[in-house]
Amino acid sequence: MKGNINFGDKIKLLHKGNEIEGTFISFENGIITVKLNNGYNVALSDENTEVISSQAAKKNKEIRNEEHEVTDGVMILATGGTIASRVDYTTGAVKPHLDISSLIGDSGTGVNLGTKVIDNILSENVTPDKWISMATHAKREMDRGNHVVILHGTDTMTYSASALAFMFEKQSRSLTFTGSQRSPDRPSSDAFENIASSIAFSALNVGEVTISMHNSTSDFSERLLRATRSRKMHTTRRDAIRDIYGKDLARIKDGKITAIEEFRNTDEVSIISTKLDERVALVYFYPSFEPSTLSAIAESKRALVIMGTGLGHVSEGITKEIKRLTKDGIKVVMTSQCLAGNVNLNVYSTGRELKNAGVISAGDILPEVALTKTMYLMGNYEDQFDELMQIPIRREINRRLQN
Amino acid sequence: MSHAQIKLGLEIHVQLNTGKLFCQCDSVRGGDKSSSFSRRLWAVSGEMGLTDRAVSYEKDRARVFQYEITDNSCLVEMDEDPPHPINKDALLVALRVALALKSDILDHLTVMRKIVVDGSNTAGFQRTSLVALGGHVETSRGPVKILTICIEEDSARRVSEDGKKVLYSLDRLGIPLLEIATGPDIKDEAHAVEVAREISFLVASSGHFRSSAEAIRQDVNLSLGYGRVEIKGVSKLSLISDGARNEINRQLSLAKAMEALKNNIGTESIEIKFVDCSATFVGTESKLVSKELENGRKAFCSLLKGMNGLLRKGDLRIGKEIADLVKLFGIRGLLHSDELPGYGIGSRETDSIKKILAPAANDAFMIVLCNDAQVKTLEKEIKERLTKLLSLDFSETRSVSEDGTTYFLRPLPGGERMYPETDIPNVDLVNMIAEAMDLGPIDSLSTAAEKLQKEYDISAQDSSVLVREFKVNEFRELTAIGQDARLSARMLLQTIPELENHKGKIEFENIANIFRYARENGLKRESIEVMLGLIASGQSIEQVIKDPGILPLSEAELKKILSEIEDGLKPGQIIAKIRKLTKRPIDTEVLQRLLK
Numbered sequence: 001m002k003g004n005i006n007f008g009d010k011i012k013l014l015h016k017g018n019e020i021e022g023t024f025i026s027f028e029n030g031i032i033t034v035k036l037n038n039g040y041n042v043a044l045s046d047e048n049t050e051v052i053s054s055q056a057a058k059k060n061k062e063i064r065n066e067e068h069e070v071t072d073g074v075m076i077l078a079t080g081g082t083i084a085s086r087v088d089y090t091t092g093a094v095k096p097h098l099d100i101s102s103l104i105g106d107s108g109t110g111v112n113l114g115t116k117v118i119d120n121i122l123s124e125n126v127t128p129d130k131w132i133s134m135a136t137h138a139k140r141e142m143d144r145g146n147h148v149v150i151l152h153g154t155d156t157m158t159y160s161a162s163a164l165a166f167m168f169e170k171q172s173r174s175l176t177f178t179g180s181q182r183s184p185d186r187p188s189s190d191a192f193e194n195i196a197s198s199i200a201f202s203a204l205n206v207g208e209v210t211i212s213m214h215n216s217t218s219d220f221s222e223r224l225l226r227a228t229r230s231r232k233m234h235t236t237r238r239d240a241i242r243d244i245y246g247k248d249l250a251r252i253k254d255g256k257i258t259a260i261e262e263f264r265n266t267d268e269v270s271i272i273s274t275k276l277d278e279r280v281a282l283v284y285f286y287p288s289f290e291p292s293t294l295s296a297i298a299e300s301k302r303a304l305v306i307m308g309t310g311l312g313h314v315s316e317g318i319t320k321e322i323k324r325l326t327k328d329g330i331k332v333v334m335t336s337q338c339l340a341g342n343v344n345l346n347v348y349s350t351g352r353e354l355k356n357a358g359v360i361s362a363g364d365i366l367p368e369v370a371l372t373k374t375m376y377l378m379g380n381y382e383d384q385f386d387e388l389m390q391i392p393i394r395r396e397i398n399r400r401l402q403n
Numbered sequence: 404m405s406h407a408q409i410k411l412g413l414e415i416h417v418q419l420n421t422g423k424l425f426c427q428c429d430s431v432r433g434g435d436k437s438s439s440f441s442r443r444l445w446a447v448s449g450e451m452g453l454t455d456r457a458v459s460y461e462k463d464r465a466r467v468f469q470y471e472i473t474d475n476s477c478l479v480e481m482d483e484d485p486p487h488p489i490n491k492d493a494l495l496v497a498l499r500v501a502l503a504l505k506s507d508i509l510d511h512l513t514v515m516r517k518i519v520v521d522g523s524n525t526a527g528f529q530r531t532s533l534v535a536l537g538g539h540v541e542t543s544r545g546p547v548k549i550l551t552i553c554i555e556e557d558s559a560r561r562v563s564e565d566g567k568k569v570l571y572s573l574d575r576l577g578i579p580l581l582e583i584a585t586g587p588d589i590k591d592e593a594h595a596v597e598v599a600r601e602i603s604f605l606v607a608s609s610g611h612f613r614s615s616a617e618a619i620r621q622d623v624n625l626s627l628g629y630g631r632v633e634i635k636g637v638s639k640l641s642l643i644s645d646g647a648r649n650e651i652n653r654q655l656s657l658a659k660a661m662e663a664l665k666n667n668i669g670t671e672s673i674e675i676k677f678v679d680c681s682a683t684f685v686g687t688e689s690k691l692v693s694k695e696l697e698n699g700r701k702a703f704c705s706l707l708k709g710m711n712g713l714l715r716k717g718d719l720r721i722g723k724e725i726a727d728l729v730k731l732f733g734i735r736g737l738l739h740s741d742e743l744p745g746y747g748i749g750s751r752e753t754d755s756i757k758k759i760l761a762p763a764a765n766d767a768f769m770i771v772l773c774n775d776a777q778v779k780t781l782e783k784e785i786k787e788r789l790t791k792l793l794s795l796d797f798s799e800t801r802s803v804s805e806d807g808t809t810y811f812l813r814p815l816p817g818g819e820r821m822y823p824e825t826d827i828p829n830v831d832l833v834n835m836i837a838e839a840m841d842l843g844p845i846d847s848l849s850t851a852a853e854k855l856q857k858e859y860d861i862s863a864q865d866s867s868v869l870v871r872e873f874k875v876n877e878f879r880e881l882t883a884i885g886q887d888a889r890l891s892a893r894m895l896l897q898t899i900p901e902l903e904n905h906k907g908k909i910e911f912e913n914i915a916n917i918f919r920y921a922r923e924n925g926l927k928r929e930s931i932e933v934m935l936g937l938i939a940s941g942q943s944i945e946q947v948i949k950d951p952g953i954l955p956l957s958e959a960e961l962k963k964i965l966s967e968i969e970d971g972l973k974p975g976q977i978i979a980k981i982r983k984l985t986k987r988p989i990d991t992e993v994l995q996r997l998l999k
Contacts, residue, residue, distance in 0.1 A: 018507060018536060031511065031829070039821025040533045040553075043511035043829050181483075185822075187444040187520050187527020188482050217483055218440040220467075237483045 008057035014050045024054065072145035073112025074199050076100065077137055079130070080121040081153025083180040083191045100151075103184055103191055111199055114146065123153025123160070123179075128276045128375060131163040135272050138164065142173040142270040147202035149195065154179040154232055154241060157211060161227035162369045165209035165394045166376035167274060170267040174202045177211045177227065181238045190214050190238045197222035197252045204250060204259060207266035208394070214238035215251055224250040226263070228369050228396035231339065244340055244366060245398075264395070277302060277378035282371045284337070285314045291321035303331035303378055305370045312336050312343035312361055313350045319357060326358035333360050333374060333389060335367040342401065360389050363397040410587035411647065412550075414622040414633075415599055416557075416580045417606040418613040421493040423577035424556045425486035425530060425827075426479035431613060433475025434574040440481070441469040444520040444527040467568045468522030470559065476573035480559075482525035485826040489514065489532075489554075491835075493579035496611045497534045497554045498832070498839035500581060503605050503847070504549050506538030512554075512830040518820040521813075522569050523558035525576065530824050531555035534832070540585070540601050541847065547598050548586030555580050560617075566733040578613065581606055587624065592644035595623065599640060600871060604848045607873055614873070623647055627654050630798025635812060637803055645807030653809065654797055656718040661793050663719070667709030667765050673793060675786045677703035677778050680770065683755045689747030695736050695772035703771050703778055706760045707739070710767040714741035721789075722769075727811035728788055729771055729781060736772030851875070859888040868896055877911055884918045890928055891918075898932055906939035913938050920948055929988035930955055955988040956981075961997055974998060 005011060011024040011034060020042070025033040030046045078084045078100050100115045118137050119130060138148045152160055161177045168175065178198040180191035190213075198212040201224045209227040216239050225243050234240035250259045279302040283294065298304060304325070308314050312334040314322070322332050334354065336343050343361040345351035355361075362370055370389075373396060377385050392399065420431045443465075470481070478484035489512070501508050516528035523529075531553050538549035557578040559571035583602050589595045603619045606612055621643055623634040632654070634646050681701045684692050692702060707714070714722035726737045738746060740762075743753050760768050771781060788811075800816070801809040846854065848870055855875060856866035859882065869878050874895050881891040899909055917934045920926070926934075930953050937947045947953065956964070961981075968980050977998070981989060 016507060020536075033513070035821075036533075038551075039517065040515055040531075040551075041513045041821075041823055042509055042533055043513045045510045045833075048510065185447055186516075187447055187518060188442065188525060189445060189447070192445055193443075216440065217481060219442045236478065236485065 005051070005054050006056070010055040010057065012052040012054070013044070014052055015044050016048050019052070020044070023057075067116050068114045069116075070112050070114030070144075070146060073114060073147075074149060074202055075114040075116065075141040075144075075146040076104070076149045076151065076195070076199075077134070077141070078115070078117045078151040079119040079123075079126075079134065079153075081123045081151065081155075081157075081179050082183045083151045083153070083178065083194070084117075084120070085122075085183055086185045103151075103195055113199070114141075121153075123156040126153075126156050126160055128163070128278050131160055131167065132274045132276065134160065135164050135167045135274060138175055139168075139270050139272045142171060142175075145173070147173045147199075148175045149198040149202070150175070150177045151195070152177050152179050154181060154213070157241065158227065158230050158232060158366075159368050159372060161209050161211050161230070162366075162394075162396070163276070163372040163375070165227045165396075166373055167272050167276075168209060168270065169273060170269060170271040171207050171209075172266055172268060172270045174204065174206045174266065175209045176201055176206075176224070177209070178213060181214075181236060181240060190219070193219055194222060200252055200255070200257060201250060204257065204263075205266045206249065207264045208249075210249060211241055213241045215248075215253075221251060221253040223248040223252075226261075226395060228394045229366065231366055231368065273376070273380050275379035276375040277382075278375060279303070280305065280371060280374045280378065282367060283307065285309060285318065287315075289315065289318060291317045294318055294321050295325070298325050298330060301330065303333065303374045305333045305335060305367060305374055306359075307335050307337045307367045308343070309337055311347055311351060312345055312354070312359075313348065314354070316350075316353075319350065319353050322354065322359060323357040331360065331374070331378070331385060332358065333362055333370050335362060335365060335370045337367075339366060340364070360386055362389050363392075363399070364401065365397050369396050408628045409591075409651065410624075410626040411589040411591070411595055412585050412587040412624040413589065413595055413599055413602075413643075414582055414584045414624065415602045416582050416620045416622070417603050418557060418615070418618045419493050419496055419579040419581060419606075419611045420613040421490055421496065421579055421611050423475075423479075424490050424493055424554070424579040425488075425577060426477050426484075427487065428477055428480070428577065429475045430578040433473055434572070435474045436471040436572065437474070439469055439471045439570075441467055442482075442522075442525065443467060444522060446520060447518070447527075465567070466522065468525075469568060469570045470525060471562065471570070471572045471574075473572060473574040476576065480525060480573040480576045486514075486530065486824070489827065489830060490579060492611070493554060494534075494830070494835065495839050495842060496579075496606070496609045497552060497581055498835060499609055499842060499845050500583070500605055501535035501538070501552050502836075502839060503845040504535075504538035504540055504552070504583070504602075506535035506549055506552050508535045508832055508836055509533060510831070510833055512832055514824040514827045515821050516824050517555075518816075518822075519558070522571060523561065524556075525559065525573075529555060529558060530827075531582070540598060540605075541849075542594065542597050542601060544590055544594055544597075547594075548588055550584045550586050551582075553582040553584075555582055575617075587626065592647045595643050595647060596640050599643060601848050604851070604871070604873075605845055608851055609845050612873075623650075625650055627651060627797075629654055629658060630796045631815065632797060632809075633800045633815060634809055635800055635802050642803055642805075642807060646803040646809055649803075649807050650801070650809045652718070653720075656720065657724070657792065657797065658795060660713045660719040660721050661795060663713055664709050664721070664793060667713075671708065673786055673789045674708070675705050675782045675789075677705045677771070677782055678759055680704045680756055680759055683752050683759075687748065687752060689752075691736055691738075691746055692748065692770075692772065700736075700772045700774055702736075703773065704756050704760060704768055705771075705782075706762055707767040707769055708763075709765050711762075711765045712741065712767075714739045714767050714769075716741060721792075724788065724792060724811070725769065725785055728784060729773075731811070731813075732773070732777060732781065732784075734771060734773045734777065734781075737769060739769040740767040859892075861888050861892050865889075865892040865896060872896075877914075880915060881918050884915065885922045886918050890931075894931065894935070898935060902935055902939040906936070907941060909935060909939050913944055916944050917947070920944075926953070927955070927988075927990060929990065933986075933988050952987055955990040955993075956985065958993055958997070961989070961993060965997060 005024050009024045013020045023035040032044045035041050141148050157177050176198045178194045182189045184191040211225040211230050212222050215221040215223040229243050232240050247261050249261050249263050281297050281301050282305045284307045334343050342364045345355040345361050423430050512532050514532045517531050518528045520527050533553050535552040539546040557575050557580045560575040562570040562572050621637045625632050684702050713719050722739045729737050798815050800812045802812045803809050852867040852870040856863050869875050882888045921931050933953050934947050
């Protein structure tokens with residue numbers, strides 16, 4: 001295709017003898033995409049197409065995100081993810097939403113609302129230094145009297161939320177993560193309601209890091225979840241993130257909040273520890289898992305969290321390798337692929353062998369939460385690691401499992 | 404009706420039986436519901452950053468949508484799973500139809516999202532894709548241009564509506580629809596019916612036609628010079644002509660009313676301002692008003708400048724234009740001065756309203772019964788609609804009632820409501836055309852009728868009607884049982900429709916059973932007719948075959964009857980006499996022999 005034609009330009013083409021008029025969208029891999037006046041996009045092969053004329057489009061007003069500072073209100077911190085993305089129609093790629101305030105709409109009426117974009121990444125690209133940045137921003141907002149809502153991709157939301165849960169040793173305001181499973185450029189997006197409910201839940205003054213997303217496939221009801229007990233359990237559903245035992249802290253339905261499980265209240269002040277030791281690996285055991293694979297993973301690591309089978313088991317070969325690693329001073333924490341229920345290394349001989357090798361079992365902690373907890377403890381309380389790993393410090397372990 | 408300026412075009416939608424378009428659910432069977440869920444939809448902007456006016460209009464209505472999950476729906480229909488790759492069988496049907504209509508098939512298929520926020524799509528958009536451009540369909544009155552051929556997903560089926568809540572079933576959502584749009588060169592209503600029939604036949608004869616009452620739906624595009632009106636979802640062919648005729652009359656009357664209004668108000672703009680007049684209706688005799696007030700609604704009145712006598716007088720009906728609009732906001736009560744006093748409202752109330760509004764002689768007024776929250780929206784919407792109509796711009800989307808009258812549905816959507824479906828990559832169509840050609844050409848109606856006539860040696864008339872009424876498969880099945888082709892055609896086209904009209908529905912399975920029984924027992928046409936009659940009256944096939952009344956009169960019985968009838972009558976008179984004595988079938992061959 002010849003000529004300098006840009007997105008949005010009016011264009012007239014000759015394609016296989018038919019005259020086609022519309023708006024130029026893109027030219028890529030020999031395919032010209034044009035939006036016809038009736039709204040349909042057509043993709044035409046360059047070789048069969050000739051440009052008759054084009055007319056430059058008027059420049060659209062550029063949407064810029066304005067930051068709104070606030071005190072004694074609710075601050076919305078955007079980090080990226082589906083909830084803060086929209087489709088870039090020129091390339092089909094998902095790009096950051098530049099106008100966060102448009103997501104908020106009528107929600108939080110009567111609340112002092114602030115917005116700030118602190119990052120713009122898809123959640124699979126989140127790293128521990130991003131958690132430190134999120135925690136630092138959140139602490140700053142709490143010190144100004146603001147509750148905090150963090151917009152985050154759902155894929156790694158429970159990793160980030162649990163990491164912040166450990167980093168906040170005390171919090172003076174609530175801190176809620178929310179996201180969406182349908183992007184906000186769709187009329188059926190869950191983003192708008194999830195944000196509104198996250199703002200509404202701040203009225204409960206929960207002194208723990210929480211997550212708020214849809215309660216079921218229906219709209220009009222969201223739930224408040226404990227960050228250290230939640231997990232994404234479905235690839236696409238709106239209610240994908242849930243407490244592994246279904247113990248919601250609170251629910252909102254048609255705007256009315258009901259508190260359910262007991263939670264910690266906010267403190268007078270906020271205290272954060274921003275040290276995290278990243279030299280930790282999460283390892284999924286499976287039949288045929290080779291000791292050499294484990295030793296390769298353990299290279300340059302200071303701790304391993306293993307997802308064992310059942311009560312927390314691995315093969316004999318791996319047990320031997322673990323023995324070697326612990327002798328070298330590497331911490332090994334055992335969790336279960338079952339997700340629900342306790343790890344117990346006393347029932348079978350394999351378990352007892354692992355225990356003798358110095359493996360720490362951490363009750364019913366979720367594997368991903370064990371990972372962030374290990375990073376936090378190794379960064380701040382290495383000398384008390386074994387002891388603290390086995391007791392709940394952010395309600396991440398249930399000491400009593402009831403039916 | 405023929406009108407010099409009229410422009411008439413059709414969009415014909417035909418459901419396919421190939422399985423759903425973007426998932427592996429059945430598109431023919433299914434529909435048993437299990438549970439339900441509810442959602443809302445948000446107005447979002449299109450890829451050019453603008454919000455479509457049809458979309459923002461729906462947003463103002465703020466309705467709740469409830470969906471029934473059925474056994475032929477999955478997470479895709481629930482908008483809980485992205486669409487799967489497009490159904491190739493459905494796409495091949497589209498390509499074959501495009502070839503038959505001599506359309507230019509596009510190089511690539513690009514799936515679009517067409518924003519529809521009336522809840523009929525859980526995603527808030529309908530997935531649709533352009534397959535081919537151009538082409539024409541042959542008709543008895545010359546070729547009619549084809550504009551576009553699209554393949555799209557059908558919407559959810561509306562089960563019920565109750566104010567702010569609409570209930571939909573997911574059974575229909577996602578069924579492939581072929582949409583064929585013609586140019587505006589259809590001559591009149593009768594021609595429109597022919598075009599619709601011809602095009603839907605083409606799709607049907609691909610063999611992938613989903614036979615159901617709603618399998619074919621038409622949108623009628625109509626313009627008299629006052630902008631394009633799209634009449635949505637016309638499921639019966641007869642409604643095409645009734646709908647078009649009524650819409651033409653409506654527009655002519657409306658133009659007259661608007662000219663009169665322009666005369667009355669000059670350059671003044673239309674203003675709607677509602678005032679709470681609930682106090683006026685304390686102790687009113689109007690059941691309509693008192694019921695709405697009891698339900699916590701209020702009465703609001705507004706002046707309608709220059710509209711006295713234009714709201715409802717003869718064929719002038721501006722009142723209906725306002726009533727159609729407010730109805731869409733769940734408001735049932737709209738009263739206006741052209742129909743008052745009436746509905747239990749007397750001069751006491753109207754006088755007191757006149758005191759509030761102080762209308763001039765040619766002013767009218769209206770009363771609506773609604774909530775405080777709705778007043779501002781209503782003021783805005785009524786003003787916008789009347790202002791648009793006053794400028795003689797009647798373009799909008801309408802629907803048609805069973806009685807053939809049309810009503811306002813929503814503003815006409817623009818191109819702004821379309822944006823790409825990013826979850827589905829483009830499909831290369833160039834390589835699929837050869838595959839579509841291998842499946843063979845699709846016959847037009849006349850070619851199919853000619854072939855059928857030659858194959859079975861039936862009349863050209865019968866053959867053409869069998870094809871046009873989609874009765875070819877039934878005809879082939881009955882003939883295969885071993886009955887005469889002419890007899891089968893006559894039964895399908897005359898006897899059975901007549902019986903169904905007078906008595907009741909006859910399932911095809913029963914027709915086939917009767918034909919089989921008649922064949923096995925040597926019973927002729929007369930007996931078959933009696934059996935069909937009994938079935939149509941609600942008897943089971945078991946009851947029918949035990950009925951001695953289905954057996955023809957024997958030769959001895961006929962002789963006996965004839966001996967009792969006076970001589971010198973013509974054969975027709977004799978049959979009439981016999982009919983008075985017995986309802987049993989008469990074997991005409993035997994009778995003729997006896998009369999010789």
